[in-house]
Amino acid sequence: MEAQSTSLNYLPIIFQLLVALGFVVFTMTLTHLIGPKRKTADKLVAFESGIKSIGNARQPFSIKYFLVAILFVLFDVEVIFMYPWAVNFREFGLNGLIEMFIFMGTLLLGFIYIIKKRALDWD
Amino acid sequence: MSTTIYYILMIAILLFVLTTIAAWLIWLERRVLALWQDRYGPNRAGPFGLFIVVADTIKLFFKEDWIPPFADKFIFVIAPAIVAAAVLMSFVVVPFAPGIVVADLNIGLLFFLAMSSLGVYSIVLGGWASNNKYSLLGALRGASQMISYEVFMGLSLMGVVMLSGSFRLTDIVLAQQDYWFIVTQPVGFVIFLIAGVAETHRLPFDIPEAESELVAGFHSEYSGMKFGMFFIGEYLGVILISSMVVTLFFGGWLGPSFLPGVVWFFLKTFVFILFFILLRASLPRPRYDQLMEYGWKVLLPLALLNLLITGAVVLVMKE
Numbered sequence: 477m478e479a480q481s482t483s484l485n486y487l488p489i490i491f492q493l494l495v496a497l498g499f500v501v502f503t504m505t506l507t508h509l510i511g512p513k514r515k516t517a518d519k520l521v522a523f524e525s526g527i528k529s530i531g532n533a534r535q536p537f538s539i540k541y542f543l544v545a546i547l548f549v550l551f552d553v554e555v556i557f558m559y560p561w562a563v564n565f566r567e568f569g570l571n572g573l574i575e576m577f578i579f580m581g582t583l584l585l586g587f588i589y590i591i592k593k594r595a596l597d598w599d
Numbered sequence: 600m601s602t603t604i605y606y607i608l609m610i611a612i613l614l615f616v617l618t619t620i621a622a623w624l625i626w627l628e629r630r631v632l633a634l635w636q637d638r639y640g641p642n643r644a645g646p647f648g649l650f651i652v653v654a655d656t657i658k659l660f661f662k663e664d665w666i667p668p669f670a671d672k673f674i675f676v677i678a679p680a681i682v683a684a685a686v687l688m689s690f691v692v693v694p695f696a697p698g699i700v701v702a703d704l705n706i707g708l709l710f711f712l713a714m715s716s717l718g719v720y721s722i723v724l725g726g727w728a729s730n731n732k733y734s735l736l737g738a739l740r741g742a743s744q745m746i747s748y749e750v751f752m753g754l755s756l757m758g759v760v761m762l763s764g765s766f767r768l769t770d771i772v773l774a775q776q777d778y779w780f781i782v783t784q785p786v787g788f789v790i791f792l793i794a795g796v797a798e799t800h801r802l803p804f805d806i807p808e809a810e811s812e813l814v815a816g817f818h819s820e821y822s823g824m825k826f827g828m829f830f831i832g833e834y835l836g837v838i839l840i841s842s843m844v845v846t847l848f849f850g851g852w853l854g855p856s857f858l859p860g861v862v863w864f865f866l867k868t869f870v871f872i873l874f875f876i877l878l879r880a881s882l883p884r885p886r887y888d889q890l891m892e893y894g895w896k897v898l899l900p901l902a903l904l905n906l907l908i909t910g911a912v913v914l915v916m917k918e
Contacts, residue, residue, distance in 0.1 A: 488606040488702040489691055489710075495610050496687035499618075500680045500828065507824035508664040520668055522731040523819055532669060533735040541739045544891070548746040551899070555754050558906065559709065562757035563766055565910055566917070573910050580903055587900075596895045598888030 543595055554583050609701050613690060621834040626652045628876050635880045662823035670820065671728040678725030679821065679828035685717035686835040693842050694769045696852045696860035707768040708760065711843060712753045715798055718836070719745040721829070722800075722807055726817035737816020740887050741807025744797055747894045751902035752794035758787040758909040759847050772851035779850040786905040788848045790898050795844065797894070799836035801875055803882040806890060841871035 522529045557579070565572050590596060626641065626649060633640025641648035666672055692707035694700040704710055719742055726738020760766060762783060763774035774780075781788050797804040808816035818829050845851060845867040852860030854867075885893070 485702060485704060487603070488610065489688070489704075491606055492610050492613075492688055492691045492701060493684070495614055496684040497680075499614060499687070500683050503660075504664075504676070504680065504824050504828065507660050507662065507827075511661060511663045511823060513663060519665065522667070522669055522729075523814070524732065525814065533730045533732045535732075535735075537735065537739055541743050544743040544747060547895075548750060551750045552746075555750055558754065558757055559760075562760045562906070562910075563764065565761055566764060566913075570914060573907075573914055576910065577907065580907065583903075584900075591896070596892060598891060 540598060547590065547595065550586070551583075554579075606701065609699075613701060614687065617687065617690060617835060617838065618831065620838060621831055622652045622656065623649075624834045624837070624872065625655070625830075627872075628879075631873065631876050632880050635877070659824055659827045664823045664825065667729070667820050669730045671730065674724050674728035675820075676825070678721045678728060679818075679825045679832070680721075681724070682718050682721035682832035683828045683835070685714050685721070686832050686839055688717075689714040689839050690835075690842075692768055693839070693846060694772055694851060695864050697769070699861060700769065703767065703769055705765070705767045708756060708766040708771070708847075711768075712749075712756075715752075715836075715839070716745075716749050718798070718832070719749075721832070722817050725821070725829070726807075729817070729820040731820050733813045733815075733819045734817050737807040737813045737819070741800060741817055744800065744804065744806055744887075744890060744894075747891055748794040748797035748898075751790060751894070751899045752798060754899075754902040754906060755787045755790035755794065756847060757906050758784045761906075761909050761913055768846055768851075772846055772853060775850040775853060779848060779853075781848040784848060784905075784909070786901060787909075788844070790902050790905070791847070792840075792844060793898065795840035796875070796878065797890070799833060799840055801833070801837060802879040803884050804890060805884060806887050837872060837875050838868065841868045841875065844871050 522532065524530070558576070561568065561572060561576055565576075568575075629651075630640040630642075630648065632638075641651040644650035644654055666675055689711050691701045692704055692710050694703065722741040722745065723738050726734040726736075726741065729735075759771060759780050762780060763771045765771060765774075771780075800807050807813075808818065813819070818826055821829060842864070845864060849867050852864045854860070854863035858866075
């Protein structure tokens with residue numbers, strides 16, 4: 477068994493977070509302060525390839541993107557179950573492997589179902 | 600106390616080295632692309648055009664920091680910050696050489712996966728907050744591309760985890776002393792590489808920003824240093840994916856002892872960075888639906904199969 481990470485191991489991550497945020501905030505604030513500020517009429521409207529922009533982007537979009545997001549949630553949760561199994565599977569041995577076969581079988585059934593339902597086809 | 604100073608020193612060096620490499624990588628990419636396409640590339644400022652990076656950086660700093668009046672201002676500003684910060688965070692767990700790692704977590708691989716998936720927020724938020732139709736399309740495509748490829752990105756690495764029995768990246772490197780995991784995990788390697796290209800939305804999978812149709816997609820409305828943050832994030836992402844490929848499949852710092860481990864690590868990483876650029880130079884961009892279909896219907900089942908076969912083989916070998 478490997479040793480548990482103590483809270484001290486996570487200290488550098490907090491440092492790194494502070495440094496990364498500091499770097500980003502510093503550069504973005506600096507350029508905000510030293511850059512010029514000019515408001516011309518063309519900059520005040522959204523870019524639409526040079527033609528007059530019509531309306532704004534707060535419009536309905538294809539439901540397919542939402543479907544992909546739902547499928548991602550489903551599959552990612554199922555995939556996450558495999559992570560702890562993968563790291564410990566030597567202890568679980570053959571039984572664990574058979575159980576994982578069954579689990580993936582049910583996963584595969586769902587997968588075949590969404591393919592049959594044409595949820596992954598973009599027409 | 601001394602360990603705290605050590606951490607701070609490590610992090611400072613890491614930040615400096617990474618941003619420097621990312622900046623010169625832009626020069627390298629333009630030069631190497633030019634070489635492969637029979638052009639000159641930037642060759643005026645300084646020797647081999649090296650100082651173009653300095654000129655670009657100064658120019659970026661003095662550009663107008665433009666926030667469009669039609670945008671969601673707060674979200675518009677934090678979106679580029681998320682990507683740069685998240686990628687910098689991921690480097691915490693990368694072992695450059697024995698002892699040269701900021702945080703040797705026992706869940707290092709999971710930390711990497713978690714941080715790399717944060718990048719999708721910057722695309723969605725940036726594209727949405729821009730309130731531009733091109734940006735919205737780019738953001739939606741980018742989001743569905745990244746979340747789709749994320750599913751089996753982690754899955755493709757589980758073969759490596761099974762062979763080494765640990766999420767700790769130094770353990771994974773040390774488990775490759777006899778042979779590199781590319782030998783036993785070629786399928787996992789290919790899947791991870793493809794997913795990595797898609798996660799960093801580099802060409803040929805740059806569908807969220809597809810210049811020829813979406814005019815830079817999710818960052819159409821960005822300029823100045825906020826655009827620079829997306830840019831730095833992208834190049835840091837290339838370095839990150841390359842160094843993870845090296846760590847997980849090509850033995851990390853391991854190599855013949857006439858060179859120190861860090862040098863081996865950077866040499867191997869450099870090869871994969873060049874490979875990323877070669878991909879950009881040689882491949883056309885697939886259509887969005889082709890990309891999604893390929894991911895879900897080919898790579899996901901392949902990753903599952905790879906996992907099961909690896910498990911079965913390891914158990915048989917153990918008997």
